[in-house]
Amino acid sequence: xxxxxxxxxxxxxxxxxxxxxxxxxxxxxxxxxxxxxxxxxxxxxxxxxxxxxxxxxxxxxxxxxxxxxxxxxxxxxxxxxxxxxxxxxxxxxxxxxxxxxxxx
Amino acid sequence: xxxxxxxxxxxxxxxxxxxxxxxxxxxxxxxxxxxxxxxxxxxxxxxxxxxxxxxxxxxxxxxxxxxxxxxxxxxxxxxxxxxxxxxxxxxxxxxxxxxxxxxx
DNA sequence: TTGACATGCAGGTAACTACCTGCATAATGT
DNA sequence: ACATTATGCAGGTAGTTACCTGCATGTCAA
Numbered sequence: 001x002x003x004x005x006x007x008x009x010x011x012x013x014x015x016x017x018x019x020x021x022x023x024x025x026x027x028x029x030x031x032x033x034x035x036x037x038x039x040x041x042x043x044x045x046x047x048x049x050x051x052x053x054x055x056x057x058x059x060x061x062x063x064x065x066x067x068x069x070x071x072x073x074x075x076x077x078x079x080x081x082x083x084x085x086x087x088x089x090x091x092x093x094x095x096x097x098x099x100x101x102x103x104x
Numbered sequence: 105x106x107x108x109x110x111x112x113x114x115x116x117x118x119x120x121x122x123x124x125x126x127x128x129x130x131x132x133x134x135x136x137x138x139x140x141x142x143x144x145x146x147x148x149x150x151x152x153x154x155x156x157x158x159x160x161x162x163x164x165x166x167x168x169x170x171x172x173x174x175x176x177x178x179x180x181x182x183x184x185x186x187x188x189x190x191x192x193x194x195x196x197x198x199x200x201x202x203x204x205x206x207x208x
Numbered sequence: 209t210t211g212a213c214a215t216g217c218a219g220g221t222a223a224c225t226a227c228c229t230g231c232a233t234a235a236t237g238t
Numbered sequence: 239a240c241a242t243t244a245t246g247c248a249g250g251t252a253g254t255t256a257c258c259t260g261c262a263t264g265t266c267a268a
Contacts, residue, residue: 004117010186011111012226023190031244043227045246064235064244072190079187082114086127086176116256135214147257149216168214168265209268216263225254233246238239 001077002054009054014039015047019056022070029065105181106158113158118143119151123160126174133169 009015014037021036022028034044048068051057055074060067113119118141125140126132138148152172155161159178164171 003120004115007111007115007120011108011115013108014226016107016111016186019186019190029244039226040228041245042229042247046226061245066245070190075187075190079183082120082123083179083183083187086123086174086179118256133214143256144258145215146217146259150256165215170215211266211268213266214264216261218261219259221256221258223255223257225252227252228250229248231246231248234244236241236243238241 001074001081003078003081005050005054006056006074006078009050009056012047012050014044015051018044018047018051018068019070022057022068026069027067029067031065033068105178105185107182107185109154109158110160110178110182113154113160116151116154118148119155122148122151122155122172123174126161126172130173131171133171135169137172 017037018033021033030041030045030048033048034041037044048057048059052059055071058069058071060069121141122137125137134145134149134152137152138145141148152161152163156163159175162173162175164173
């Protein structure tokens with residue numbers, strides 16, 4: 001997993017919306033996705049390219065159409081590396097803070 | 105939770121390193137964090153400001169020092185909104201893909 | 209009080225990002 | 239074949255980002 005690409009891909013509202021749209025109905029074409037976006041088709045293409053680079057979306061060509069599918073694996077990897085790690089520490093954090101405030 | 109701020113904050117290797125450093129030892133000062141960063145103090149300040157804006161880091165002043173603490177809550181929120189949602193669909197995705205390839 | 213230390217603030221620059229327009233290519237259906 | 243439809247590719251631009259230098263402020267300890 002390339003954490004940098006994944007987080008940068010997720011750091012844009014349009015791209016998060018694209019993922020939501022694909023979650024509602026997986027396998028949509030570029031044209032279908034554009035109908036919900038309020039921006040030029042070319043801009044959407046760029047966003048989808050970034051999602052694909054981050055492996056968050058996979059594509060399949062069917063004739064002149066390009067179908068887009070969510071790939072949930074990188075999201076799960078993000079969870080393993082960047083959420084669980086800090087949750088494990090969660091309970092100890094308040095304790096640390098208190099200790100510091102008391103002068104350590 | 106402001107997903108935009110959180111993802112943008114996480115979309116930078118330096119800031120992710122800062123979170124890791126704080127995970128190893130919570131409550132470090134700006135100076136301590138800088139020792140591990142290989143950039144000017146002012147740049148680190150900027151990164152910590154962005155983490156703080158995203159509520160990923162909280163600070164407490166102690167005299168002339170500023171102590172930095174991780175706040176794991178936004179990470180958990182990210183998980184709830186952006187990981188679990190797509191995991192729920194996980195099993196059905198391959199099925200969708202297959203169906204599309206067969207001509208739907 | 210004064211020198212040393214920890215941080216804050218202002219501004220400047222090169223690189224990146226998100227958007228656009230215009231044109232090119234490829235597949236479909238009549 | 240030809241008009242239509244779906245997507246690809248090449249640039250151009252305004253705004254953002256990540257870094258820097260220089261100077262100001264606030265705190266500690268002798």
